[in-house]
Amino acid sequence: MNGLFVPDGQASPTHDPARPAGRSAMVTPSFSLDFERCRLLCETVDAHVSGMEHHYLLVEHRDVKQFRQLESARRTVVDERDLLPSWLHVFDDSFGSRRRRIWLSLRTLPLRGWHVQQLRRIAIASKVDVDTLVYCDSDVVFLKPFDLGAFHSPQGTRLFRRDDALLDERYATHRIWSRNAGRTLGIADVGGSPHDYITTLIAWDRATVVAMAAHIEDVHARNWVEVIGGSRRYSECIIYGRFVDEVLGGAGHWHDSREFCRVHWTGDPLTDEAFEAFVAGMEPSQVAIGMQSFIGTDMARIRRLAKAA
Numbered sequence: 001m002n003g004l005f006v007p008d009g010q011a012s013p014t015h016d017p018a019r020p021a022g023r024s025a026m027v028t029p030s031f032s033l034d035f036e037r038c039r040l041l042c043e044t045v046d047a048h049v050s051g052m053e054h055h056y057l058l059v060e061h062r063d064v065k066q067f068r069q070l071e072s073a074r075r076t077v078v079d080e081r082d083l084l085p086s087w088l089h090v091f092d093d094s095f096g097s098r099r100r101r102i103w104l105s106l107r108t109l110p111l112r113g114w115h116v117q118q119l120r121r122i123a124i125a126s127k128v129d130v131d132t133l134v135y136c137d138s139d140v141v142f143l144k145p146f147d148l149g150a151f152h153s154p155q156g157t158r159l160f161r162r163d164d165a166l167l168d169e170r171y172a173t174h175r176i177w178s179r180n181a182g183r184t185l186g187i188a189d190v191g192g193s194p195h196d197y198i199t200t201l202i203a204w205d206r207a208t209v210v211a212m213a214a215h216i217e218d219v220h221a222r223n224w225v226e227v228i229g230g231s232r233r234y235s236e237c238i239i240y241g242r243f244v245d246e247v248l249g250g251a252g253h254w255h256d257s258r259e260f261c262r263v264h265w266t267g268d269p270l271t272d273e274a275f276e277a278f279v280a281g282m283e284p285s286q287v288a289i290g291m292q293s294f295i296g297t298d299m300a301r302i303r304r305l306a307k308a309a
Contacts, residue, residue, distance in 0.1 A: 024051055024148040024203070025130040029058040029117035030138035035066055036299050037291075038138035040306065042070050045136075048287070051148035053130055057138075058083065058120040060090060060101070060113075080116070083123035085225055090116075107222075108229030118236040119225055125209035132157055134203045137290060140261055141306045143279065144287040150260070151203035156252035158203055159244055160237075163257065165196035174198065177235040181242045184227055184234070185212075186219035189246075197241030200290050201261040204240055205252060212243045259283070263290035269298065275305045 026045065030038045038057065045055060055075040059067050067077045087107060093100040103111040111119075121135055134148050151158040166175050178192035216224040228234055244253050262282045264270065270278060270291070279289060291302055 022051075022132065022149060022152045023053050023130045024132040024134055024151065025128055026052050026055045026134045026136055026148070027058065027121060027124055028055065028136050028138050029120050030063075030067065031060060031113055031117075032063045032066055034138045035063075037302075038067070039070060040299070040303055041136070041138050041140055041142075042075060044142035044288075044306065046072075048142040048145050049148065050145070052134075054128075056124060056128065058117070058124060060116075078120075078124065078127070080120055083120050083127065084116070085223060088116075088225065088229075105229075107226040109232050111229055111232065115229070115232060115234075118234070119228065121236055122209060122213060122224070122228075125204070125206045126213070128206065130206055132203050133206050133209065134201070136201050136261075136288075139292060140200060140288050140290045141302065142288045143282075143306065146260070146287040148203075153254055155254040157205040157208075157254075158256050159241060159250075159253040160197060160199050160202045160259075161241060161245075161255045161257060162196040162199075163255075164194045166192065166194050171196060173233075174235070174238070176233050177238050178242065180231050180234050181239040184216055184231075184239055185243055185247060186215075187242065187246050193238075193242050193246070195241065195245070196238070198235055198237045199259050199261070200263050201259075201288060202237065208244060208248070208252065209240065212240060212247075215243065215247060258285040260286055261288040261290050262286045263292065265292055270301075272301065272305065275301070279305075 026049070028038065028041065052074070057067050057070060057075065057077045058080060059077060061079050061081050064077055064079050071077055088103055088105045090101050090103045093102040101113055103116050125133060132151055134151060165171055166178060174196055175192055179190065182189060182192055213224040216227050220227045244250060262278070264278060282289070
């Protein structure tokens, strides 16, 4: 593969200064129930995305065999056991439904899949040799050509930031995540940042993610997974955004509020007509759509309509 994946027990990659800057890898956490969505994502990435050195699919150990079907010369499945500490154990949740899983340890609170997917997104940074990590959920479908170079400029890496969004009462949950991010990072302002850093299809500077994890461990004298997992109300995007803006003073980054992906977050499954209207409503900057899997829009319909878009 072009990107370097380093299993546990080996040295972390270091950047080769002789290589050109701006080398990007795409990162997609996923799980078995989203497999067909992830398959469609991979197909549309291969059809529309350029400037990508490699694509990493981050999955739980029991899902590795299934997702191996999606591997290629520029796509690798990564077992979470090669990313996360061995003391974090996953079990079936006997009280849950739809094959829900729970991650348990003596060092964190009980964590769900969406918590652990965030941890994987941070952990992959110390395992690959690229400059930029572009995060894309497995329920995203690319409809237009997109070059990952859009995340780079002479000022550094693009940092998505929606200025002052958390002043809006609709973002009450995000404010909690922001306050917890401040505690995680040891930031004195207990009130939290007014800015929101959450969207679909974003980029992080890989070396900055590694530095962020090290900073968390320096502040708390504990493993960064243990610190973040000490709460169940966190956002990795807000942790990264506040680290860049308030710990690094924005160094190596520039802000942009344009969204590259239009997401159908809530509501009913889309009919053909509603889907077509949704696509027609994409902003000029948007190159992909996201159909939240829990809404239940039929995958065959999404595949058919996406191919026709």
